[in-house]
Amino acid sequence: MYGAEKSDNVILPKKQANNGPTGPAERVEGRALTKGSPHEPVTAWTQSQTPVSPGLMRVRQVARKGKVGRFAALLHHVTPELLEASYRALKRKAAPGIDGFTWESYGENLRARLEGLHARLHDGSYRAKPARRVYIDKADGTKRPLSILCVEDKIAQHAVSQVLHAIFEEEFVGFSYGFRPGRGRHQALDALYTGLLYRKVNWVLDLDIQRFFDAVNHDWMIRMLAHRVADRRILRLIRAWLEVGIADDEGRRERSACGLPQGAVVSPVLANVFLHYVLDLWSHRWRTRQARGQMIIVRFADDVVAGFQHQSEAERFLRDLTERLRKFGLTPHPRKTRVIEFGRFAIRDRRERGQRKPETFDFLGFTHICRYNWKGKFVLTRYTQRSRMRSTLQAIKQELRYRLHDPIGETGTWLRRVVQGHLNDFAVPGNSKRISAFVYHVRRLRIRSLRRRSQRSRMPFSRFAPIADRFLPRPKILHPFPVARFMASTRGRSPVRS
DSSP: OTTEEEETTEEEESSOOOOOOOSHHHHHTTGGGTSOOTTSOSSOBOTTSOBOOHHHHHHHHHHHHOSSOEESOOGGGOOHHHHHHHHHHSOTTOOOOTTOOOHHHHTTTHHHHHHHHHHHHHHTOOOOOOEEEEEEEOTTSOEEEEEEOOHHHHHHHHHHHHHHHHHHTTTSOTTEESSSTTOOHHHHHHHHHHHHHHSOOOEEEEEEBTTHHHHOOHHHHHHHHTTTBOOHHHHHHHHHHHHOOEEOTTSOEEOOSSSOOTTOTTHHHHHHHHHIIIIIHHHHHHHHHTOOSOEEEEEETTEEEEEESSHHHHHHHHHHHHHHHHHTTOOBOTTTOEEEEOSHHHHHHHHHTTOOOOOOEEETTEEEEEEEOTTSOEEEEEEEOHHHHHHHHHHHHHHHHHTTTSOHHHHHHHHHHHHHHHHHHHOOTTOHHHHHHHHHHHHHHHHHHHHTTOSSOOOOHHHHHHHHHHHSOOOOOOSOOHHHHHHHHTTTOOTTOO
């Protein structure tokens, strides 16, 4: 790089700009979560609570200092210790790939296997294996293709993704959520709730990118990674994972020309990097330079919700964004992308025009509704999405048929985990009716399955009640108010400060 200095395996320019968080939009969307501060932990952690190596922490520190340099040497951070931590972080009951190895079987003689993988990664003899393709049902009735990788490929991808996280976590903007540490589903919902409640939002753009993971261009993906990664060995590994393709049951192999393999360990961070350069930076620039009214935006993976004060700006943003996405081979979903009137003043304006209540929109499993309560105060209500609740109940009903003659205690323990997981996701303030209805329907499904166990006797409800009370958790709100949690995560900064 012309006129640059090399420091700690990174090529940095001589002059660096101050890229600290500025403006109210970044504070509203929780940008403080990704910035360095004295309150942050000194080590990063994997999903298995294993600390990342000090070398990766130095990479993150250097990436935090300069945002236009390129890291020239990164593969040496993929050590046998990092590979072992990546192995421990994988799901232990995941389906095996085409080589037949499960997590447990690969763990036999683990040290020797990881040392061999480490040697092949560094001498260039490592070859990625094609994935096994399966399809799962989605809530809308369609099928989602999933790629099941071999355990060895998962380990290598997880280790490389830790290296990429150390670099790009300092790059991502504040409204980017999903597949990032400390910025999950409920953090995105909290940011959206706070923005809709405290900002002058009258129009909402509900954007969904059509078949995003199948449409990502590989050449663009590598070019975007090369903005910060100059290590050709890392880029060669990522391109191999993108192009390796799938193999069917008969051994025939089909290479991938475009797209990110859904189910691959490295795909989430690659998707965030791709959308960071295609959508996030462009949206932030559009908001600061072209928007005249107030605007908010929250992105979780490829699902985007943006709020606008003026209808003309919402429609212009959608037109400009459509042109922007088309340059990279992406298109908004024609049925799921729409601009609706939504917000505090939208209720009043529609009432004056003699129209019905504002429309609703779905985001991350919740249906968002704006209304006035009985005190005349504007409130934002979130209900469990009907299709999500219906599909979950249908899956429970089908599983109870398979477990019809299993021991009552065993089935009850499984059912308690399922219901508790649903409550952990959807027991938010304002959603008590839906979670109570969910538990009620689960109890009905359970007593019907118990009554089918025998044709001679029917279990009375008086006998079923102790079983339900023992195994099924009671519906109750588990999450705090979104504004309170959002304020705590942004260290008390007011969402209305400018």
